[in-house]
Amino acid sequence: MTPxxxxxxxxxGPDTSLGKLLRRYWQPIALVEELEGARPAKAVRVLGQDMxxxxxxxxxLGLLDRDCPHRNADLAFGRLEGGxxxxxxxxxxxxxxxxxxxxxxxxxxxxxxxxIHQRAYPVVEKSGxxxxxxxxGEAPAFPDLDCFIAPDSHVFAFKGYLDCNWLQALEVGIDPAHASFxxxxxxxxxxxxxxxxQFRAQSADSDMTMTQxxxxxxxxxISVEKTDIGLRLTSLRALNTGDTHVRVTNLLFPQAFVIPLSEMMTITQWHVPxxxxxxxxxAAFTGFAEPVNxxxxxxxxxxxxxxPDYKPRLGRHNDYGYDVVEQRSRTYTGMGEDINVHDQWAVESQGRIQDRTREHLGTTDKAIVxxxxxxMSQMRKSDQGETPLLVLDAAAAAGVTGPATVDGVAKAGEDIQVYWQRTDARRRAQAPWTAPVKASA
Incomplete structure (x- = not known):
């Protein structure tokens, strides 16, 4: 890749091709819980903009540019009164x-x-x-994805800070090979x-944990195919029993992925500059059968x-909690058992903006490629005034559902696609709120 x-x-930034593309989508900018308490107001910085x-x-809810149009003082300290x-x-x-x-x-x-008018932006609460x-122009409609149509009782939202560029943070989630190490x-x-x-639950239809x-x-x-939301990644591991471990995950364009946490819970995770x-x-953790605890x-x-900043306790400042004794006997990294720390080390250690001119990609990086x-293709479309992927009107958004994401074990000889579709359908059948995934998804 060139510089x-x-x-x-x-x-x-607002004048870049990427910035213009990302601004055509709804972006998570805060957790609902951040507006609870005595003063429901906070400064937010998203895509390099201060609001x-x-x-x-x-x-x-209101979302305004942060500088007062009178003499540019900071509205984030303003008084909430008078409407x-x-x-x-x-x-x-x-x-x-x-x-x-x-x-x-x-x-x-x-x-x-x-x-006098201060620039205001559309804002909506969804899934915590x-x-x-x-x-x-007009904001796009939200697709009928599981994390958006599930009731509040079945979705938990959280966030975390990363001291690096958004792209390397996203790319770790579409790298199926790294989890084995x-x-x-x-x-x-x-x-x-x-x-x-993550990874501690049992794979579906198996007595093996994902970790094992x-x-x-x-x-x-690993195989990668285009879908109506972005990409579907299918990772197969041939077990010594003759069965096949099947893991299906998704890239949700432009900047999220959808993966299984367990047989009955999924994670939809955005990476927002x-x-x-x-x-x-x-991250939106979506439960299918029981409400989320x-x-x-x-x-x-x-x-x-x-x-209040959702910053990690471990990081560059304390070597991510690295322990050489632990690395010898308990974990591959020596950085504890929370996989968020592992991912944080991996993406932050690449530098605040990874220099991709120095990388050497392998076969397992096919989803990243x-x-x-x-x-880049969707940026070109956006620059040319065309509508990029998943910028939807209400009618089209209602037809985009799911997506299916599975971690399970198919029996020897079983058709892999039939297996993961059946496993996903079985999970949905236990959910009081969900509908079948549309065929196009």
Whole structure:
């Protein structure tokens, strides 16, 4: 990859091809829980833009540019009163639509406020997250993906900070081979205690945990195909019993992936640039049969992340908790058992913006190659005024469902596609809220 190509797919400012593309999609910008408490307002930085997100006294959400249009003071410190957000400098008041509704320091009868408007962005709550639309024109419709149509009781949302460019953070999630090494545990645990923990649950139709499969069978046969949401990745591992371990994951264009956490729970995870050298991941954990135990899921994650910034306790500053004794006997990395730390080390150690001119890709990187080609193709379409993938109207969005994502074991001789489709359908049959995946997905 040339330096120019690397810059093209990593730089997300408003005047870049990538930035213009990403602004055509809804972006997660905060967790709903971040607006709870005494003052429901916070500064947010997304795609290099500084904004303030707030909830007014009527419960409406607003997302405004952060600098007051009077003399550019910081609206993120504003007072929530009078039906909007009031600047501390001179008391100018703005509603959720960016309308200036008061300029109290001006002479009586002044019409100045009628000529003032702060840029406001569409914003919506969905699946425990707040999404903002930073683009021009009408915002696209949300597809009927599992994480969006599941009731609140069946979705838990969380996020975490990464000190690197968004793209390398995303690419680790579409790399099926790395889990056999980076997330290898030398000791197995009782799968009954695996709730909320990645790779510790049993694979479907098997008494083997995902960890055991990944450790003992480290050479997956990976295939990649285009779908109506992006890419489907199928990783097959031939077991010594003659059966086949099947793992189906998805790239959700432009910047998310969908993977199984367990037989009855999936993860949809976005990677959102704060700027070009840092990002947040936002994850929606979707339960199919039982409601998600949000208290336990949150407790587990707060062992690693600190509030209010959701920054990890481990990182460059303390060598990610690396322990040489642990690396010899317990984990492949020596960095504890939380796979988020493993991934964090992998992507942050590449530098704040990975220099892809120095990498040497192998056969197992075929999904990464396919995604980069898709990303550049969709940027060209967007630059030419065409509609890129998954920028949908309401009718089209209703036809995009699922996606199917599976980790299980097919019996010897069984058709692999029939197996994962049946396994996905079985899971959906146990869910009180879901509908079958459309054939196109």
């Amino acid at each position: 120019e190509q690397n810059a093209l797919i990593t730089r997300s 303030v997100l707030f909830r007014d006294e009527a419960g409406r 909007g957000l009031r600047c501390l400098f001179h008391g100018w008041l703005f509603d959720v639509n960016g309308n200036c509704i008061e300029t109290p320091g001006e002479p009586a009868g002044s019409k100045l406020c009628t000529r 997250m707040v999404f903002g639309y930073l683009g021009e 980076l997330h290898r545990f030398f000791e197995d645990e009782d799968a009954a205690g695996s709730y909320g923990r 499969v990944l450790r003992e069978y480290e050479n997956p046969d 704060i700027d070009d050298v840092s990002c947040y991941w936002y 949000k208290e336990e899921m949150r407790r587990q994650r707060l062992q690693l992340y600190t509030l 396919a995604y980069r080609m898709m990303l």
